[in-house]
Structure formats: C-alpha cells, structure tokens
Amino acid sequence: MRYISTPSVMKKIVFAMMVSAVCAGSARAASEADYLAAVAAAESANKEAGRLRNQWTVTQAAINAAKKAAESGNLDQALKSAQEAEALAKASIVQATSEKQRWKEMEIR
Amino acid sequence: MAASIRVRAVLNGEVAEVQTLIQHPMDTGLVKDAKGEVIPAHYIQQLTFTHKERTVFLADWGTAVSKDPYVKFAFKGAAKGDELKVSWVDNKGATDSLTATIQ
C-alpha cells in the first residue's frame, strides 16, 4: 500500500502546485484601486501606531517603497509593499497594546 | 587657530613620550551628507613634530586616518623644558601649529 500510495500523493501535490501556479499566473494584475486601498489602510494603521507612540521605522520604509513602485508603474510590487506596511503597522499596534500590561513581567522588583 | 592641537610631552628617563590629539574632520571624500551629496575629501596630509630643528616624527597621511586623530610616540635626546613644535598641513592647504614644552 505504501509503495502505491506515496507516488499518487506526490502526483496530487504536484498537480495542486501546478493548478495554483496557473491560477496565480492568471490572476489579474493589481489595479490602481487595489493599491490605493492598501496604502490607505497601511497609512491609517501606522497613524494609529503613532497615536500609541509606537511606530516602527520599517513601516514607513515599506509605505515609501510602495509609493515609489506605484510611481514607476509597478502596481504589483506597490500592492505587495503596501500590504507589508499594513501588516507591520498592525504588528506594532499589537505590540503596543500587549506591552501595556506585559512590561511589568520584566520589571526588577 | 592653534586650538586644533593638544599636545602632552613628558620626559621619562631619557625618552620623551609625546601624545597628541588633533581636531580635524578627516573626510574621506567617499561619504555622502544627508542630502545625498558627496562630502569632499578633507584630510591632513602631513604632520610634523620638530625638536631643535630636527624632525623627530613625520607622518604622511591619507584618508584612512580617523577623524580627530590621536598620535602617540616617543623619542630620545630631549631635555626637560625643551620646545617641541607640532604642525600639520591638510589637502586644502590649511595649516596649524603649536609649540609645547617638554615636561
């Protein structure tokens, strides 16, 4: 059984990978609207992080990279960088929120 | 502007120990400023220590020497109260000198 099933599982995986590759390839390229929405989301999350006094330098760097890519017409890259920036901003918010209590764990008493 | 040089020369037995600190940017010409413009090279090319008309230490420097360089060396043949003249010339032609007394 093992000898038979293993190649068939492999085949299935390879097939799935091919399908997903084809799908990714056929997915429409990022539109300007996608990019604008993503960069707006990133900026608003980063603003929230600023309100919590905990922005990360890398967030602004990713936003800048997104804008630069958009200017040069590479919307796929622009979307990717904007999404990364939003993820970073959200992580900084989570950090600031959880540290409100967690800092006490490090305190020397 | 002799303010760019600090010297301390102390006689220790028959050897005079000299320490010098010089204030100088020592720009290499490879660094850019905040606006992205190259800071032109500006460095000390020659540093000379003279004791009684004799050059006891001569350094030909390039851009690899750090900002505000520090030099320490020793030489024989000096007596307490002797004068030691320090001078430098940089690649822009600026110069400075100072005469210290050996203690």
Added chain:
Amino acid sequence: MSALRLLLALATTLGLSASAMAADKPDPAADAKALQDYFVKKFPKVAFDDFVNGPYSMNADMRKQWEEKEQFPPYEFALDSGKEMFAKPFKNGKTYADCFANGGIGIRQNYPYFDDKEGKVITLELALNRCREANGEQPYSYVKDEMASLTAYMAYTSRGKRFDIKIPDDPRALEAFERGKEYFYTRRGQLNFSCASCHVQSPGERIRAEILAPALGILNAMPIYRSEWSGMGTISRRIVTCNSQTRAVPLEPQSDEYRNLEYYLSYVSNGLPVSGPGARP
C-alpha cells in the same frame, strides 16, 4: 477566646489591606533598591561606584584601553568649547550662570528634577535651552554638538558628586517616575527590545562588536564621546539612537516620555557619582 480571634482576624485584614495599598502606591525608593541590588548581585566583582563606567566595569581588556585613552580623552575639545560657550554672555549680557543654582557649577547631580509649577520633569538639556530662550536666544538641537559641549562642561564641574535626584511627595512626580519605569521596560520596535532587554538583562554581553552598559549609572557618564559616532552625544541623542536601533520611530527629544525615562533612570542611580563627560567605543 472569641475576642482574641476577632482581634487576630481584624489585624490580618488590616495588614492585608495595608500591603495592598503599598503595592498600589508607587515606591521609588524600593524600586531603586531592587534595581541596585540586582546589579550588585549580578556583578559581585564590580565596585558600586564603578557602574558609572559602563562597559569598562565589566571587561578588563576594554578597561585597559580606556584608561590609556583617559590620559588624553577625546572629549577634551568639547569640554573646552563648552567652557567657553558657558562663560560667553548672551546678547542681553546675561549668561547661563544666571539661570542655574550656584552659577551652574557642580549641579549636574541634581538633574533631572520635578518642577511642581509645571508638573513635569525638567532635564538639564531642557533647562539649558529654556535658559537660552528666556534670554532671547535660539534653542540648540538636543542631539548635536553645542548641547553636548555645554552639558559636558557642566558634568565636568560636578565630577564625583553623587546623583541626588528628588521625588517630591506629589502624585504627579510619582506618576512621572512610574511612566518612566514603564517606558524603560516596554518592548518596542520591530526587534521587540525594551531598554531593559539590553541594559538590565545583558550588560557586559556583546551586541555585535559593542559591550552593553548596565542601566545603573548609565546617565552618570553623559554626555559621551562615542568613537562610533566620531563625536559627542547628549542623553537625547543616546535615547533616540537606542530607539531607532530597535527599529522604533524615535519620539521628539525631550518629549514627556523621554523626560520621565530620564527621571526614572537617574533616580535609580542615586548615590552613584557623576563621571561625565565619558568616552565610549
């Protein structure tokens, strides 16, 4: 019997509530003692006063190099220009000496202090700029050479004097201390570091090529000549740079957070001598 039991129960309750109250109310003296004890226990070979010498107190090789360097310290130029700047009158004829107790000489150990009129912490750098502004001069950048030269001179005239930071019995002062402590222990930046990650957990260890300084006494050596910067750095510059190295966006120099942090860090180093200006690799 029952009366005794009641009394016991009452005493227990009272005792409990008293300790609960003690836990709620900030106790800076206890915090300072706990932190000092922590360092003394962690580094039994380091003399207490030596903590102000940062990494040199924990690494014999670095110490040797530093002692050699101290014969001809790299902050000398800053010290000289600071002395000159300090004595030079403003356009209105007054000088820095008019703004400070004892003419500004030998007072570094009293900063920062809590100002009860403003309800906030006043650091030495802030006081210097306020002095300038009160006399019609432009304030200096908190992270550049002029400020470092001035504080270098003021620290130099106070060398050996022991930090004597006061926390008045004012809820706002206690709050400032608590907020400073919170800032110190709060992780921030993409690298998820707090001040304490380096300066409490790992002093004496290397981070890349540097040897980390202990939090205890870290401000006593300020301002510092950093060879890495090939120049002088103020307390503001040090904190701003610490922040950006953890990939956190630094706050404005002399923001409330930084002032509180300085208050906390200075208070817990009470009793340690001023050693600034310092030299660090």
